[in-house]
Amino acid sequence: MxxxxxxxxxxxxxxxxxxxxxIHTGPLLSISPAANYLLTDILARLAVPFFFAVSGWFLLPRVQQQGMAALLPFLKKILILYSISACLYYPVKIYNHTFSWTSLPRELIFDGPFYHLWYFPALLLGTLLVCLSLRYLGRRGTAVLCAALYLFGLLGDSYYGLTQAIPPLHRLYEALFQCFDYTRNGLFFAPLFLLLGDRAGQNPPRHGRQRCWIGFGLGLTALIVEGLTVKYFNLARFDAFYLALPPCLYALLQGLRTLELPPxxxxxxxxxxxxxxxxxxxxxxxxxxxxxxxxxxxxxxxxxxxxxxxxxxxxxxxxxxxxxRRPSTSARSRAWIELDAGALQHNLAVLRDRLPAGCTLMAVVKANAYGHGAVEIARLCAAEGVDAFAVATAQEGAQLRRAGIRGTILVLGYSGPELVPLLARCRLTQTVVSAEHARLLDGCGRRLQVHLKLDTGMHRLGIPWDDAASLASIYACQNLKVTGTFTHLARAGQRTLEGEHATEKQLACFRTATERLRCAGFDPGALHVQSSYGLLNYPEVTCAYVRLGIALYGCLSAPGDHPRLSLPLHPVLALRARVVQVRALCPGETAGYDGDFTAVRPCRVAVLAIGYADGWPRCLSHGVGQVLLHGKPFPVAGLICMDQMLVDVTEVPDVRPGDIATLIGRDGDAELTAAQAARDAGTIANELLSRLGPRLERILLP
Known part of the structure; x- marks a missing residue:
């Protein structure tokens, strides 16, 4: 990032x-105690939650994408800082005769060795709590847990006066205060702000800069009013928790995100x-x-x-x-994918503007969102109000549910009966591709929502559109509820008379089949036939959903495609790799496997840390493919390897190790698109992007 x-x-x-x-010096105490209270006990309470939120912003997405192993380097770093800080301040406690062996466990786990060092154990404990909760409870469950813990901590802090009025609750808090001095710790305070940072990082601002800062101003006003009220009624035992603090901090994070400032x-x-x-x-x-x-x-x-x-x-x-210390082992030192959140938001707005009346956008995020990252893309879409998604497998749908994605998730591909428990548990909508498939699913005894897939001419998966008996038999299944019916247009991307005739025939068959279902007393549910090229070439066709895949990502399948609608879509993905070495070759010297590149003159080749194991096609070897460096195109030299590739950079002598090469995306005024690279590889952008491998880190850019 x-x-x-x-x-x-x-x-x-x-x-x-x-x-x-x-907070620790009281800069206005000698001038105005009231003003000092406003500054240090109300406004300054944003500071430490801000640091918690920033940790959550950057850490939690990595943990959710890469698993708990991504948490270990962070915990190690914080433990080292905590240990150094403890060594620095325990001598002070010993000198001041405030050190106690009996209080040592409580200090190290909750309170910190010195008054400000509570931050480090709170960060360690809070991070572990949130990560484990996300793993086992999901995003919604974690949000509920963190909010509940915060409210519980609130009653032991700024609203302690209310707690004292309820004797059983008061005794509970007094017992807890034998274990730690304050509820401002890693159990009650830190988790909510860590989670807010994650949410702010994953959900770009929906409104412009001005509205974000107005929201922060309103939050700050509420925080001040609440703080003065707590002071007036003398409610606080301490004063770190406020009800207005989380929304105020979230608005601040969103406002900061709108500022175009260099890191x-x-x-x-x-x-x-x-x-x-x-x-x-x-x-x-x-x-x-x-x-x-x-x-x-x-x-x-x-x-x-x-x-x-x-x-x-x-x-x-x-x-x-x-x-x-500058990291030397970051994924950014090798090869990575950059995802432009702004481009995706733009594409959503442009495509929604061209949807038929009453139609809803269904984001197709199968195959890891065409290589972009299914969770990242789905979260961005959900933040923009998209509540319908399409995946290829039940496992892909379950991944989205675990990441907190709500709404309809349609599994487009075949799922056998062994996957019914997963489909039911994750509330996935399964495609039914035949009457036999329906019977297998129904026989598992679990209630499922399903969409019927009609074969109107694609002759791939699907129930023949004119097989009325098979269609009727599915409605007889006790455990299956039909909520939609769809087909796939085989030749929607072809703007030839033959292609248009085939598409019109498919549409006619689909209309006939769904009308027959209605006449027979069956509800076909939400109807959808359109994909990206269907919308671009047949925008007048009405339906309940348009299943948008490649267009959502700002691409066409091939650079020679010219659909009827020419929309200003922006590519979402850029693929970059680091130059790790530059080699000088004399005439006659070879490089790469099989000596496949031979220098015919004094030349320089740059070694890029990306290869076919990352999904970059080997058929782009021998100068077929090219990359951008310093805003200029350079040909691939020799054979692309599993983990590296060579580029002839003789024409630009200032290419150095550490430079960034662009394989897809823009570098200065030059640009290489996925469609161009796919054409050179003899395929389409859909395949090229979908093959980009998991070891390429997906980095989300606002």
């Missing part, structure tokens, strides 16, 4: 770090170092003030005290920016 739209998250780390320091990785290390070091800087400033006799200025003058702590913290944190 290196889009300029994520720079806002990096930039806000600076005010968040300053707000954390404000600033250095601020990540800098803000983290400030968080760890600033209490030590408070001690240093106060110690220096006492030794120099400047307590009245450097401590009693709260704003000066705050400025001194900020300055010293920022100064001591600078080396951590300079020494920031």
């Amino acid at each position: 290196t889009s300029t739209r994520l720079g806002g998250l990096d930039d806000f780390r600076v005010p968040a770090a300053l707000l954390v320091i404000a 600033r990785p250095g601020l990540r290390a800098w803000s983290g170092a400030i968080y760890i070091l600033h209490p030590m800087c408070i001690l240093l400033v106060r110690g220096f003030a006492k030794m120099s006799g400047q307590t009245a200025l450097l401590v009693d003058q709260s704003l000066v005290h705050y400025a001194a702590v900020v300055g010293l913290s920022a100064l001591l944190a600078l080396p951590f920016v300079l020494l920031r």
Whole structure:
């Protein structure tokens, strides 16, 4: 995720770090205690939840895509930081005679060794809780759990005054406070903000920048009103939890996402170092003030005290920016796929605008969403209001359900009786392809919603459109409820007289078959015949759904296709790979398997870290295929290997290791489309994209 739209998250780390320091120094205390309360006990409470949310934003999608193994490097990193911080501050506790062996377990698990270090155990515990919950409860169950835990923590924090009025509840909290000092910890506080960060990262803003910031302003107003109310009625035991805090933070994240700012990785290390070091800087400033006799200025003058702590913290944190460890094993050091969320949103809007009246868009996300990433694409579509999806297998549908996708999920392919429990458990709609298939499904005794697939001329899967007896027998099945009927147009992409005649014949057969069902007293449910090329070439055909696949991703199957509707669709996917080495060859030297590339002049070949195991066709070898580097096309040199390929870059001497090559997408003014690459490979874009392998990380760009 290196889009300029994520720079806002990096930039806000600076005010968040300053707000954390404000909480622990009270910069306005000597000026106005009321103003200081407003700043430190209400507004500044956004800071730590912001850091939790950013962790959830980047971590949780990886865990959901790659499994719990993706969690281990994060936990290791946080444990190291926590250990260093504990070693830094436990000597202070020992010096101040506040260290206790009996409180050590509680501090390490919940409260932290020093007052600000509660963040690290909260992050560790909260992350584990959310990840396990997502795995076993799904997104909806996890959201309910996190919200319930937050509300429970709320009654032990800002609304503790209400708890005291209910003796049994009061005794419960007092018992809990024997295990930890505050409900502001990894059990009750952190999980909800981690999950909010994940949701904000997966769901692009639905409204423009102005409305996002208006929403944040309204949330901030509600937060202030709530905080002042809690203060007025003296309800708080502490004051970290507010009802308005989660929606206010979510609006802030969405607003930051609308800012087109460059990423600033250095601020990540800098803000983290400030968080760890600033209490030590408070001690240093106060110690220096006492030794120099400047307590009245450097401590009693709260704003000066705050400025001194900020300055010293920022100064001591600078080396951590300079020494920031740059990852060398990231997937971005090899090859990856970039998904443009804005392009998908644009395509959805354009395609919806051309749907017939009363028609709904069904997003076809089979084959890992044509190689784009089924979960990522489905979540983006769901955020735009799409509630109907099509997959090829029951397993693909179950993957979407586990990722929290709601609405209709239609399984287009055959599912045997052994998959009925999965179909029922995940509430998938199964396609019935024959009367025998219906009997097998019905015999399993589980209630299923099904769509009938009619064969009107494709002669692939489906019930013959004129087989009235078979169609009627399906309605006799006790456990199957028909909610839709569809067919597939075999030649919708052909703009020839023969192709148009075949399509019209299929449409006529479909209309006849569904009308016969109605006349026989059977409800065919939602009718759908259109796919991408059906909509582009026959936009006047009405139906309940249009099953959009390749067009949704901003592609045509081949560059020579010219459908009746020429829509301004934008490609969603870009495929890039890193240059890992550049080799100089003398005339006569060979490179690659079988010495298949021979230098006929002094030349340079770049080694790209991508090959046919990633799904890039081997038939694009020998200069058939090309890539973009520095905004210019270069031919493939020799044979494409399993994990690497060679590119002749002789014409541009400044190609270096670390440069990024583009196999699909735009580089400067140059562009290579999936349809162009597919044409060179002798196939169509649908196949080329669908074959892109799982080891290519899908990176979502706003």
